[in-house]
Amino acid sequence: MNMVAVVTGGSRGAGKGIAIALGQSGATVYVTGRSQMPDDSPYGGTVAETAALVSEAGGKGIPICIDHSNDEAVAELFARVGRDHGRLDVLVNNAVKVGMTLPGGFWEKPLEAADLITIGLRSHFVASFYAAPLLIANGRGLIVNTGHYGAVAYYHSPVYGAQKAGADKMAADMAKELRPxxxxxxxxxxxxxxxxxxxxxxxxxxxxxxxxxxxxSPQFTGRVIAALYASGDLMHYSGRALIGAELGAQFGVTDIDGSTPLSLRYRLGGPPELHASLR
Structure with a gap:
């Protein structure tokens, strides 16, 4: 697949897996993150390591060390994509500032927990703002916000739920303006x-x-994104919050070990069911 993608927050975790999975489909993937050295995070990982794994998987990984609180740096990232390719196929908004999960009420935790709204919601908007002209120039494109059941169920903290619910609403409203x-x-x-x-x-x-x-596995969501983009049916799904396990089942996508991840809808709640909305 001759896809050009940007995956934010790709040093480790979900972003790393998504980038590698897109690489397996043959994509050129710009991997962003702040980690340049393995000891930049207690969990290891760097943008260069992920980009190398993308290339090993069959794509072309391009590491971009960037702080997504820096709007000018984000603008330059997409300007570079424009100079290199003149277009963008897929943007995956995954960069978030994840703090420690601590016991107690939100008023008992460090106020910096609210930074998740800056790097996690505002940063999704900023990346989409600069990506949109490239997606439009391509004549076909996809923005994916990585979401979670925390949008409808209590999970970690109020600010976590607000970020996830906000990302869902943002995608829905962006979809309306991008549909034409x-x-x-x-x-x-x-x-x-x-x-x-x-x-x-x-x-x-x-x-x-x-x-x-x-x-x-973190790669499963990347496999689902690749299948969605390749489906030719993007507008049927646009504007929706989608459970990856359900969308994967619809496309016949399995995890890296061949297993089929299960939807947690009936334990944690979920958006309107996919099969019902597409009748």
Whole structure:
């Protein structure tokens, strides 16, 4: 697939997996993140490492070290994509400022928890703002906000829920304005992911308290995004919040081990069911 994509927040976690999966489809992927050295984060990972894995997977990975609170740097990122390719096919808004999960009420936690609204909601808007002209120039495009059931169920904190719900609404409203240009915008809800951060947290628990349920690989969402873009049916999905496991089942997408991730709709809630809305 001759796709040009930008994946924000790709040093590790979901963004890393999504970028690698898009690379497996043959895409050129601009991977953004702040981590230049492995010890920049306790969980390791750098943009250069992810970009190399994208290339190893069959695509072309291009590392871009960037702080998504810097609007000028974001503008230059998309200006570079424009100079290099003159277009953009897919933007994946995944960069978020994730803090520690601490016990207690929101008023008992550091106020910097609200930074998730800046790097996680505002940054989604800024990236989309600069990406939109390139997507429109392409005549067909897709914006994906990585979402979660926290948009409708309590998860971590009020600010986490606000960020996820806001990203869903932002995608819905962007979709309305982009529809005449054949550019789609969606949120894709991920399940429990097998990431570096999650593995470290589970390892910190007493053995008897460690969850044993199977988790989605970070690559699964990237596989779903690639299938969605290749489907030729983008406008049927545009404006929606979509559960990745349900969308994957519709497209016949499996996880990297061949398993089929399960929707958590009936445990955590969800948007309108996909099959009902597409009748």
């Amino acid at each position: 240009h054949n550019v789609a915008a969606v949120s894709i809800w991920m399940g429990g992911l097998d990431t570096e951060r999650v593995r470290a947290y589970i390892a910190s628990l007493p053995p008897e308290a460690r969850p044993t349920a199977k988790r989605e």
